[in-house]
Amino acid sequence: MLDIKAVRQDPEAVAQALSKRGYTFDVAQFTALDARRKQADVDSQALLAERKSASKKIGQLIGQGMSVDEAKAQVNETLEKIAGQLDQLTEQARSVQVEIDELLLGTPNLPAPEVPEGASEEDNAEVARWGEPPAFDFTPRDHVEIGEGLGQLDAETAGKITGSRFTVMYGELARLHRALIQFMLNLHTGDHGYREIYVPYIVNRESLKGTGQLPKFEEDLFKLHADQEYYLIPTAEVPVTNVARDRIFEAAELGDSGLRFACHSPCFRSEAGSYGRDTRGMIRQHQFEKVELVQLVRPEASDAALEELTGHAEAVLQALGLAYRKVILCGGDIGFSARKTYDLEVWLPGQSAYREISSCSNFGDFQARRMQARWRNPETGKPELLHTLNGSGLAVGRTLVAVLENFQNEDGTVTVPEALRPYMGGTEVLGA
Incomplete structure (x- = not known):
């Protein structure tokens, strides 16, 4: 939520800043x-x-x-x-x-001054690239062909059990999916200083209001019809960030680098606004897994924290040897609560395109004001709003897609990246 004092002081300036989003205040x-x-x-x-x-x-x-x-x-x-x-x-x-x-x-956050102008994802600005897309001496398949060829990816059975945009995985593929989760959690907790956290997968209305999904985006959520207003989480961002709701942290609790949490969870999204998009395979599903990174920091530290958090997500792609590019989202594509966002887009040979695999955002004090998440400034002795950040480190299903497509072999097998082999019992090739 915007600071009402700032809005009262200069509502025209607020309207001008929001116009970069294409939003009329x-x-x-x-x-x-x-x-x-x-x-x-x-x-x-x-x-x-x-x-x-x-x-x-x-x-x-x-x-x-x-x-x-x-x-x-x-x-x-x-x-x-x-x-x-x-x-x-x-x-x-x-x-x-x-x-x-x-x-x-219902008013979105003010974009940071450095957020570029633009109306859609076509106007996002590339910041950097890492790695080279693999060159194949055969026509590369997409992940659906690969998974079905292995007999380990099954959308038809998932459709019978539930409906469209769900997936069943078997054997080595299911294990590879689990290996990715373990690898990501170990990297972030071991090398990047995050504390692992386990949270409920069902949240109340107040939690979704705190992080900005409600009231504006209720159609994108799965609501449970019960005596209380419960929802399936769209991302671990919601319960993890709400750990700080209605709390005042002492400076010693934050330390120099703030609070850092890494959380693996399923995510549930109705995809109401994406009808007809990415209906094939695992790119856009109603249920998927993520390892989410959340940081709660002092206001003066949030800009640097975004760069660092994004780097932590990049480290996963680099360790797996997956080519990607980093883009800064333009005003028309940035999320409702974010003031600045970097997307990481991994190369998918099956689509001959870079596709989003992580979105890393600085929300400033926007979420904290809604949640009353604060810290006590030792210089003044008074509570002040924290700054919140989060990012996917990474989306597990899309990482699995990227591994299948980038490490595929002509005979339909898939080479397991070296970083994942310790989690695969030494298996080097799927389908061998």
Whole structure:
């Protein structure tokens, strides 16, 4: 959520910054609502002063010759009238504040100044490339052909069990999927200083509101119909970041590098806005796995933290020998809660294209304000908002796709990357 003080101070500047996203902030609506709220406060203060003054009039009325009972009756009548007016103003102020909160909850974060202009992913700016796409002396297959050829990838059975955009994996392929998870977790907890965390896969509405999925993106979620409003998590970002909700961390708890969490979880997405896209295979599914990286840091550290976190995700691709490129998302493609995002796009020979495999974002204090996630600044002794960051380190299914396609052999087998062999019981080739 945006800082309402900053919005009040210069709503036109806020609107201008949001225009980079292609988002229109209704300055007139906000200004009118805020004026109504301010007037209700002014009127309430005036009535409170009138009530205080009226309470002192009993003695004056008696001094003017009125009986005690008459004086009390007249003053009580005035006080009852004021109380009724105060109740009306309180309800007006509450109603207006609800409208202001709804407006701000539906308003995206301000993009960082360095975020490039642009309307869609076509306008994202490439920052760097690593590795060379493999050269094959045969026509490379996509991951579906490879997996089905091995007899280890089965969308038909998944469709019978559940429906479209689900997958069943068998044998070595299922083990390779598990190996990727273990490899990523060990790398991030062993080399990059993350603390592994296990969290619920079901969250309440308040948690999704805190990280920005609600109220705006409810159609993208799987809601459980129960007595309480529970949802399947779209990403571990939601429960892990909400660990900090309504908390104040002492400076010693943050340390020099903030709090770092690595979490493996399934992710559940309805993909409501992607109808007809990537329906083949494992690129865009309703259920998939991720190893998520989350950082909670001091405000002055968040820019450097984004570069470091992105580097941690890159380290996975480099260790696996997968060619990729790094892009900074333009204003029209950046996520609702993010102020700056890097995407890592891995080379997929089956598509002859780079495809997103990780998205790493700095949210500034946007999520923290919604969650009231704070730290105590030792210089002032006062609580201040944290900055939150997260990124995929990596999306497991898409990494599996990349491994299958980049390390495929002409005979339909797949060479296991060296980094994964210790997790595969020494298996060097799938389907050998």
